Amino acid sequence: xxxxxxxxxxxxxxxxxxxxxxxxxxxxxxxxxxxxxxxxxxxxxxxxxxxxxxxxxxxxxxxxxxxxxxxxxxxxxxxxxxxxxxxxxxxxxxxxxxxxxxxxxxxxxxxxxxxxxxxxxxxxxxxxxxxxxxxxxxxxxxxxxxxxxxxxxxxxxxxxxxxxxxxxxxxxxxxxxxxxxxxxxxxxxxxxxxxxxxxxxxxxxxxxxxxxxxxxxxxxxxxxxxxxxxxxxxxxxxxxxxxxxxxxxxxxxxxxxxxxxxxxxxxxxxxxx
Amino acid sequence: xxxxxxxxxxxxxxxxxxxxxxxxxxxxxxxxxxxxxxxxxxxxxxxxxxxxxxxxxxxxxxxxxxxxxxxxxxxxxxxxxxxxxxxxxxxxxxxxxxxxxxxxxxxxxxxxxxxxxxxxxxxxxxxxxxxxxxxxxxxxxxxxxxxxxxxxxxxxxxxxxxxxxxxxxxxxxxxxxxxxxxxxxxxxxxxxxxxxxxxxxxxxxxxxxxxxxxxxxxxxxxxxxxxxxxxxxxxxxxxxxxxxxxxxxxxxxxxxxxxxxxxxxxxxxxxxxxxxxxxxxxxxxxxxxxxxxxxxxxxxxxxxxxxxxxxxxxxxxxxxxxxxxxxxxxxxxxxxxxxxxxxxxxxxxxxxxxxxxxxxxxxxxxxxxxxxxxxxxxxxxxxx
Ligand SMILES: Nc1ncnc2c1ncn2[C@@H]1O[C@H](COP(=O)(O)OP(=O)(O)OP(=O)(O)O)[C@@H](O)[C@H]1O
Ligand SMILES: [Mg+2]
Numbered sequence: 001x002x003x004x005x006x007x008x009x010x011x012x013x014x015x016x017x018x019x020x021x022x023x024x025x026x027x028x029x030x031x032x033x034x035x036x037x038x039x040x041x042x043x044x045x046x047x048x049x050x051x052x053x054x055x056x057x058x059x060x061x062x063x064x065x066x067x068x069x070x071x072x073x074x075x076x077x078x079x080x081x082x083x084x085x086x087x088x089x090x091x092x093x094x095x096x097x098x099x100x101x102x103x104x105x106x107x108x109x110x111x112x113x114x115x116x117x118x119x120x121x122x123x124x125x126x127x128x129x130x131x132x133x134x135x136x137x138x139x140x141x142x143x144x145x146x147x148x149x150x151x152x153x154x155x156x157x158x159x160x161x162x163x164x165x166x167x168x169x170x171x172x173x174x175x176x177x178x179x180x181x182x183x184x185x186x187x188x189x190x191x192x193x194x195x196x197x198x199x200x201x202x203x204x205x206x207x208x209x210x211x212x213x214x215x216x217x218x219x220x221x222x223x224x225x226x227x228x229x230x231x232x233x234x235x236x237x238x239x240x241x242x243x244x245x246x247x248x249x250x251x252x253x254x255x256x257x258x259x260x261x262x263x264x265x266x267x268x269x270x271x272x273x
Numbered sequence: 274x275x276x277x278x279x280x281x282x283x284x285x286x287x288x289x290x291x292x293x294x295x296x297x298x299x300x301x302x303x304x305x306x307x308x309x310x311x312x313x314x315x316x317x318x319x320x321x322x323x324x325x326x327x328x329x330x331x332x333x334x335x336x337x338x339x340x341x342x343x344x345x346x347x348x349x350x351x352x353x354x355x356x357x358x359x360x361x362x363x364x365x366x367x368x369x370x371x372x373x374x375x376x377x378x379x380x381x382x383x384x385x386x387x388x389x390x391x392x393x394x395x396x397x398x399x400x401x402x403x404x405x406x407x408x409x410x411x412x413x414x415x416x417x418x419x420x421x422x423x424x425x426x427x428x429x430x431x432x433x434x435x436x437x438x439x440x441x442x443x444x445x446x447x448x449x450x451x452x453x454x455x456x457x458x459x460x461x462x463x464x465x466x467x468x469x470x471x472x473x474x475x476x477x478x479x480x481x482x483x484x485x486x487x488x489x490x491x492x493x494x495x496x497x498x499x500x501x502x503x504x505x506x507x508x509x510x511x512x513x514x515x516x517x518x519x520x521x522x523x524x525x526x527x528x529x530x531x532x533x534x535x536x537x538x539x540x541x542x543x544x545x546x547x548x549x550x551x552x553x554x555x556x557x558x559x560x561x562x563x564x565x566x567x568x569x570x571x572x573x574x575x576x577x578x579x580x581x582x583x584x585x586x587x588x589x590x591x592x593x594x595x596x597x598x599x600x601x602x603x604x605x606x607x608x609x610x611x612x613x614x615x616x617x618x619x620x621x622x623x624x625x626x627x628x629x630x631x632x633x634x635x636x637x638x639x640x641x642x643x644x645x646x647x648x649x650x651x652x653x654x655x656x657x
Contacts, residue, residue, distance in 0.1 A: 163345055164378035166365040168392030168443065182382050 031234035048235040061220035072138035073195035080146025088154040115208030129211030137209035146191035153187025186258040193251035287320040296321040302351035313503035326490040329500030373440035375451040379424040410438040576652035581624035596645040
């Protein structure tokens, strides 16, 4: 291992990480700044976090964001899982290529375009913009990510397990819930977490689809920044970073742990003979 | 529970009874995967309470046949009848058929116990009845101590036994076993074979079993079907298949056999005579059933090594059914010795001799000139 750590590698690593994380680190450090001036260090303090707790508009925005995140992630998980199953199961239906392309298109579609088209749709059908439109927009955005994650899990799923369940008298619908779902659950959970984090930090689509009374945290931060950066914003952002980091880490832990546990148990069984 | 012999079978031969009604009937069944024909216009009758084995090389369509009966594949052509009813359109979960999968297909998130109980739960059986049945099944496959384990904590042989127990638990009318005992060691396999036979007689189930182990097929089956490339080469009782193979393919596939190529030189009823360049002499034997019997036809004489007698003394000159050769190789297998005798034309003929005494010095040894003889009805002439 050590042999591979050449001078060049170390430099590349340090530079890469520095590039990625120094801005975030500075933001987090300055959220603990005593001084009101963002660029001058005035000593350590947590007062900006305390003042956040009294800022009703930020709290409201946070609450909206969480509700939108929970709801849209759950909807996206249901829809995305269904899409993944269809794509995995029906290898040869007419228009499969088109369908799968359409499921994945939002992954690469510029967010501005997705946002704009959703806005036009809501206006066209006369849907009052607000909490529900943001939720629907986020569901659209995130369901394809869920589909990708779940589909990768389905690749390793052994179809003969479903056949065995059917053979033993279990109807297909029930088979899905007691055999298939528990086994692809790590993928579904990871998909949900990914959808939730994506919804939390989305600014573009939310600003297109939102309306009065449904300001999400990223929109709130953005509008505050336009009036000048305050340490309070640093504090909100730090919290948001913490939550998202937690979500991403948790998602990867969930997927990895299931695999590792199975491998370990298999080794144990093998050792016993 | 160590039984030396299996249960003695009563006379059971519904296939010989003209009034017998088959329980399972494959009627001109063809299954194609794209261009590939996995099962080719196959007709097969299986009777109630029969223990029926499918033998055949890998890829000949055994699993496909079972999957069609279980309802996972639909025949491309033809139909499958169970107890007189066409199974077309009946989904797998409504068929009174249970299958043990070649890949076991154990539910990885359930314990051994829960796996076995799964089918019973689907039937809405009372929980104390389920417990009794599960305990009984665990005893059958000798896995009482592993009830609480998950499949990934078991060895291959143990997993196979769980799969077996799970498929037997519901006591279906028809049990399909796809290589049920392949991963077990010899002793456990023999025990389980007898347990299966007991169970089958006790519960009156019909068994359709795929195996690669001929000895196993011989031991357990009422009848055997030998398959090749999606068609049935021969159906018969183990003795019929072994003693009266209908074609070269079957003769060669089942057990060890000597095939001596030649031409039909005389026909009298079902008796044929065969001559061949380089073997000297004439071989007389019964023709295999269903074969053509025309003088001049290419044919081969098939005889099992254990029916060939080997001797250094020359039989009277002009005798039929004698081969002359030189001992090429001797294999000592403990209970028997195998002599490989090279004929003048280079054909190797095997003869096995039971080692009745503790031979230190062999009466017949390498490079001896020997004569091979056999009783007149020991072999058979195959024209297909
Ligand atoms: N779903 C499928 N699509 C295409 N070909 C298939 C499919 N299932 C089976 N086959 C082909 O059909 C043939 C018969 O397969 P099958 O599984 O019945 O063989 P088998 O007799 O059970 O062999 P084995 O002893 O190796 O289990 C094989 O050549 C296989 O490749
Ligand atoms: Mg098979």
